[in-house]
Amino acid sequence: xxxxxxxxxxxxxxxxxxxxxxxxxxxxxxxxxxxxxxxxxxxxxxxxxxxxxxxxxxxxxxxxxxxxxxxxxxxxxxxxxxxxxxxxxxxxxxxxxxxxxxxxxxxxxxxxxxxxxxxxxxxxxxxxxxxxxxxxxxxxxxxxxxxxxxxxxxxxxxxxxxxxxxxxxxxxxxxxxxxxxxxxxxxxxxxxxxxxxxxxxxxxxxxxxxxxxxxxxxxxxxxxxxxxxxxxxxxxxxxxxxxxxxxxxxxxxxxxxxxxxxxxxxxxxxxxxxxxxxxxxxxxxxxxxxxxxxxxxxxxxxxxxxxxxxxxxxxxxxxxxxxxxxxxxxxxxxxxxxxxxxxxxxxxxxxxxxxxxxxxxxx
Amino acid sequence: xxxxxxxxxxxxxxxxxxxxxxxxxxxxxxxxxxxxxxxxxxxxxxxxxxxxxxxxxxxxxxxxxxxxxxxxxxxxxxxxxxxxxxxxxxxxxxxxxxxxxxxxxxxxxxxxxxxxxxxxxxxxxxxxxxxxxxxxxxxxxxxxxxxxxxxxxxxxxxxxxxxxxxxxxxxxxxxxxxxxxxxxxxxxxxxxxxxxxxxxxxxxxxxxxxxxxxxxxxxxxxxxxxxxxxxxxxxxxxxxxxxxxxxxxxxxxxxxxxxxxxxxxxxxxxxxxxxxxxxxxxxxxxxxxxxxxxxxxxxxxxxxxxxxxxxxxxxxxxxxxxxxxxxxxxxxxxxxxxxxxxxxxxxxxxxxxxxxxxxxxxxxxxxxxxxxxxxxxxxxxxxxxxxxx
Numbered sequence: 001x002x003x004x005x006x007x008x009x010x011x012x013x014x015x016x017x018x019x020x021x022x023x024x025x026x027x028x029x030x031x032x033x034x035x036x037x038x039x040x041x042x043x044x045x046x047x048x049x050x051x052x053x054x055x056x057x058x059x060x061x062x063x064x065x066x067x068x069x070x071x072x073x074x075x076x077x078x079x080x081x082x083x084x085x086x087x088x089x090x091x092x093x094x095x096x097x098x099x100x101x102x103x104x105x106x107x108x109x110x111x112x113x114x115x116x117x118x119x120x121x122x123x124x125x126x127x128x129x130x131x132x133x134x135x136x137x138x139x140x141x142x143x144x145x146x147x148x149x150x151x152x153x154x155x156x157x158x159x160x161x162x163x164x165x166x167x168x169x170x171x172x173x174x175x176x177x178x179x180x181x182x183x184x185x186x187x188x189x190x191x192x193x194x195x196x197x198x199x200x201x202x203x204x205x206x207x208x209x210x211x212x213x214x215x216x217x218x219x220x221x222x223x224x225x226x227x228x229x230x231x232x233x234x235x236x237x238x239x240x241x242x243x244x245x246x247x248x249x250x251x252x253x254x255x256x257x258x259x260x261x262x263x264x265x266x267x268x269x270x271x272x273x274x275x276x277x278x279x280x281x282x283x284x285x286x287x288x289x290x291x292x293x294x295x296x297x298x299x300x301x302x303x304x305x306x307x308x309x310x311x312x313x314x315x316x317x318x319x320x321x322x323x324x325x326x327x328x329x330x331x332x333x334x335x336x337x338x339x340x341x342x343x344x345x346x347x348x349x350x351x352x353x354x355x356x357x358x359x360x361x362x363x
Numbered sequence: 364x365x366x367x368x369x370x371x372x373x374x375x376x377x378x379x380x381x382x383x384x385x386x387x388x389x390x391x392x393x394x395x396x397x398x399x400x401x402x403x404x405x406x407x408x409x410x411x412x413x414x415x416x417x418x419x420x421x422x423x424x425x426x427x428x429x430x431x432x433x434x435x436x437x438x439x440x441x442x443x444x445x446x447x448x449x450x451x452x453x454x455x456x457x458x459x460x461x462x463x464x465x466x467x468x469x470x471x472x473x474x475x476x477x478x479x480x481x482x483x484x485x486x487x488x489x490x491x492x493x494x495x496x497x498x499x500x501x502x503x504x505x506x507x508x509x510x511x512x513x514x515x516x517x518x519x520x521x522x523x524x525x526x527x528x529x530x531x532x533x534x535x536x537x538x539x540x541x542x543x544x545x546x547x548x549x550x551x552x553x554x555x556x557x558x559x560x561x562x563x564x565x566x567x568x569x570x571x572x573x574x575x576x577x578x579x580x581x582x583x584x585x586x587x588x589x590x591x592x593x594x595x596x597x598x599x600x601x602x603x604x605x606x607x608x609x610x611x612x613x614x615x616x617x618x619x620x621x622x623x624x625x626x627x628x629x630x631x632x633x634x635x636x637x638x639x640x641x642x643x644x645x646x647x648x649x650x651x652x653x654x655x656x657x658x659x660x661x662x663x664x665x666x667x668x669x670x671x672x673x674x675x676x677x678x679x680x681x682x683x684x685x686x687x688x689x690x691x692x693x694x695x696x697x698x699x700x701x702x703x704x705x706x707x708x709x710x711x712x713x714x715x716x717x718x719x720x721x722x723x724x725x726x727x728x729x730x731x732x733x734x735x736x737x738x739x740x741x742x743x744x745x746x747x748x749x750x751x752x
Contacts, residue, residue: 025585027577028477033470034421037414089406091467314641316675317492318461318473334395345469349461 040134043070049083051133052108054125061114061161061193062126063099068109068137074102075140077172078165078238078265081111082343084136087124091136093344094121095267097165098140099194101172112193114161138343144238144265145169150178151236155229157249159185159220159241160193165265166238167194170201181229185212185220185241220245222252233258240265274328274337278355282306282363283325291355296332297322298350306363308350315352324348327359374626374647377697386696387639393688394674397681405678406466412453412660413471420446428589430596440600444607445661450479451612452663457679459488464676482544483574486567490547496675500620500648501628507620508627510535510546514719516627521722528720529713536613537606544571611661614709615652619668621712622650624701645672646693650701651686652708659683669700 022031032045040048049066056062075081080095096111103109115126144165146154154175156166163184169175170182186192192211202209210228212220222245225232233256239249246264253262276293280300285307291300298320301308311319315333324346328339332352340346340359350361378386423442430436455478457463463471477484490506498504502516509515513532514525535542545551548567553559559568582601590597626647633644652658652666659666667682670689677685693700703711 024577025581025589027581028479028574034417037417086403086406086466086468088402089404089466090402311489311493312497314497316496317488318459318464318676319488319493321461321464321474333391334398336398345467347464347467347472347474 041067041069045069045071047071047137047139049109049135049137051129051131051135053131054129056126057112057193058114058191058195060126060191061112063110063112064125064129065108065110066135066137070106072109072137073139074105075109075168076145077102077168077174078145079140079142079168080144080165081109081140082138083111083121083125084138085121085124085129086135087120091345092121093136093341097168097265099164099167099171101168112161112164112167114193142265144240144263146172146174146238148174150174153179153231153235154181155232155235155237156180156182156184157225157237157239157241157245158182159245161267162239162241162245162265163193163198165240167197169238170198170207175206180207181210181232181235182207183210183212183220183225183228185214185245187215188213222248225252233261236261236263238263238265240267274330274339274356276356278327278357278359280355281358281360283360284363293330293354293356294332295354296351297329297348297353297355297359297361300355301350301361301363308363310351313351315349318349320350321347322350323362325360325362328356329353329359330356370626374699375643378643382696383639383643384637385639386692387637387642389692390642390673390689391638393685394677397674397677397685401465401678401681405680406463406468408680409454409458409463409466409471409678412449416446416449416454420450424586427586427593427597427600428591429593430590430600431593436596436600440603440607443600443604444611447479447604447608448611448661451608452615452665453660453679454478454663455480455484456663456665459484460492461676462678479578480543481540481571481575481578482547483570486547486571487543490549492675496672498633499645499672500626501630501633501644503630504633506546506549507616510542511551513716515621515715517719517723518627519719521719525720529717532713532716536610539609539613540605541575544575547571614705615662615665617712618652618705618708619649619665621715622701622703622708623711623715624699625650642673643698645669646698648672650703650708652705653702654705656683658705666705669702 019031025031026034035042036045039045041050047069049068049072051064052067053065054062055065075098078097080097082093082095084091084093086092096113098109099112100108100110113122113125115123142165146169156169158166166182170180182198184192184198189195189211191213192198198207198209198211201207214220229235233253237253239246239262243266246266249262250259250264253259277291277295279288280291280297281288282301282304287301287304287306289300289304291297296313298308298310298313302310309320309322311317313320324338324340326340326342326344328337329348330337330353332354337356338346338348338353348361375383419442423439423446426435427439427443430439455476458471458476459473459478461473464473466472469475473488480487495505495507500508502508502518512535513528514521548564548571549558553561553564558564582605583598586601587594587598628644628648633640636644646669649668649672651669652662654666664679664682665671667679667686670677670682670686671679673689674682674685690700692698
């Protein structure tokens with residue numbers, strides 16, 4: 001990736017002034033709101049991407065090729081990108097590892113998605129989304145990356161879709177000359193995402209591949225590593241997979257005092273368990289209260305002395321709407337649950353919503 | 364129209380308290396069904412309307428750069444008027460109602476939207492969503508009834524100043540956006556009772572001032588300047604487009620609550636109001652306009668005022684779909700679904716403005732021996748349900 005040279009100050013300020021003039025002409029909206037209609041991927045726009053292609057990898061996984069907007073700053077292999085996808089008209093945000101090798105500015109990127117049962121976004125991406133669709137993006141982030149230069153001996157320990165960040169690293173080219181072992185676990189050979197590509201790498205001697213098919217071989221026991229990869233503790237290790245595997249891996253490496261060589265990436269499933277009532281935190285006011293399942297968040301906040309915006313108090317005026325940073329709330333009118341994770345940008349009507357588990361409101 | 368409880372033919376006398384609650388549940392069920400079905404189709408609809416509106420506005424403004432030529436002036440002005448109407452009615456009004464909040468698109472959200480209107484979105488949401496929609500047609504609470512400058516009900520005492528109300532109403536129609544801004548600020552009351560020193564009011568006044576300045580600068584200075592030799596023509600075109608938009612939205616809004624057949628309510632009648640009674644008040648306090656698909660879109664689907672008042676936060680494209688069901692409920696519960704063509708409803712509303720400019724000719728239908736008595740009296744703080752029971 002090339003660095004952009006800052007523009008000379010004069011043209012920058014002239015540009016800014018012209019832009020401000022444009023804003024007075026397009027008021028009450030912004031010039032960008034008009035430009036978005038014709039050039040949603042232009043430089044300076046909110047970061048978005050256009051779906052170019054969706055290629056099946058396994059029966060329930062697919063690689064989604066995305067043309068990012070001009071503001072995309074590139075990624076390092078192993079990093080993830082947050083994708084905002086409209087499913088049934090509702091914007092949903094999820095994080096996926098970038099599986100493409102870093103390219104030049106303007107090159108497409110790819111993420112590989114495994115459809116999980118009842119996964120709203122993953123199923124939509126694997127089975128329904130069409131080329132041409134615009135999705136929202138965030139810049140790549142995450143520190144599950146290779147150091148530069150790459151260490152001489154590396155172990156990748158992955159299961160299921162945990163292969164995706166590692167695929168990005170394998171394709172990135174930084175591992176040339178490195179002794180790489182990949183231990184990957186999946187239900188069957190057909191379920192191995194990028195199976196043919198990985199086997200090809202192994203055949204060419206670029207990596208040593210240990211495939212584990214759990215329907216035949218059973219779940220991987222970390223203790224087996226002693227025989228599968230005898231020198232695994234000497235290797236710089238990157239592990240990614242389900243929580244159970246990662247917990248076992250962390251125990252194994254710390255018990256042998258080698259935790260400094262272990263890097264893990266946890267893909268938390270976005271499941272927020274809903275209950276009745278819960279601890280409500282009003283983040284900016286630094287107030288935390290216990291609220292019952294039948295108490296509107298508005299009342300809970302007001303009773304705790306938070307300066308809550310309010311209106312009709314019956315769910316019609318939208319004067320009390322606040323961002324739900326994370327947690328679950330229940331609509332008191334129909335019992336409908338709304339859950340949010342940081343960055344989801346979910347807003348709720350506090351006068352008709354009650355806590356359904358711990359939740360954080362931004363006020 | 365007069366305060367409902369005083370009418371000789373009380374339109375809800377035949378409903379029991381249970382009837383009203385059952386009615387409320389049936390309406391809740393309609394709402395739930397739409398919410399469960401709300402999705403991609405609706406999102407595509409509002410995005411399409413927004414995109415069409417923006418393209419129409421840009422092209423009209425470009426055409427107006429050459430407004431020196433009469434055909435360009437005509438086409439550009441017509442296009443801009445339509446764009447402004449769409450922006451205010453089908454988009455602005457409905458987005459600010461939170462009808463599209465469920466999409467979680469931060470750009471199309473009630474907390475983020477600003478519209479091409481003199482009043483700042485924040486102030487309008489408060490006076491419109493919170494007061495008008497909550498206190499619909501409650502005399503003395505819902506200032507949309509006559510905007511505080513007109514006599515809209517036989518029960519309001521007459522004063523010679525009301526003789527001028529057809530003229531005030533016409534003036535308000537021409538400069539409606541500024542009328543709404545003043546009304547959102549509660550300007551009249553604040554100036555009268557010294558509330559203008561209140562810091563909150565002063566902050567709101569400044570915000571409205573800033574908004575109006577930007578709006579005026581855009582329409583009456585910047586675009587005319589960009590038009591060069593067409594300066595004055597573009598200025599006149601923008602004025603005309605704003606005038607058309609004002610007259611149109613004023614007419615549509617008058618049709619929503621003013622025509623004959625629409626009921627008003629006393630302050631005391633809503634004490635302890637149940638959900639069912641609130642619904643009932645919305646049903647009786649609103650009137651629809653019948654017409655073509657295009658007419659409905661141009662009114663922001665406020666031609667389905669009844670459906671909108673029952674469910675102010677459902678996506679506007681759904682009102683038309685649920686209207687037959689809602690109407691069937693009116694029939695089943697023996698209630699009057701007030702509707703008529705645009706010319707008829709506008710005429711009906713204006714007729715009332717003229718009629719009420721004059722003192723009452725006779726007290727309409729009040730008989731003091733009715734069991735509920737005058738609802739405004741201190742002895743009868745009744746709810747709708749107790750009146751009906």
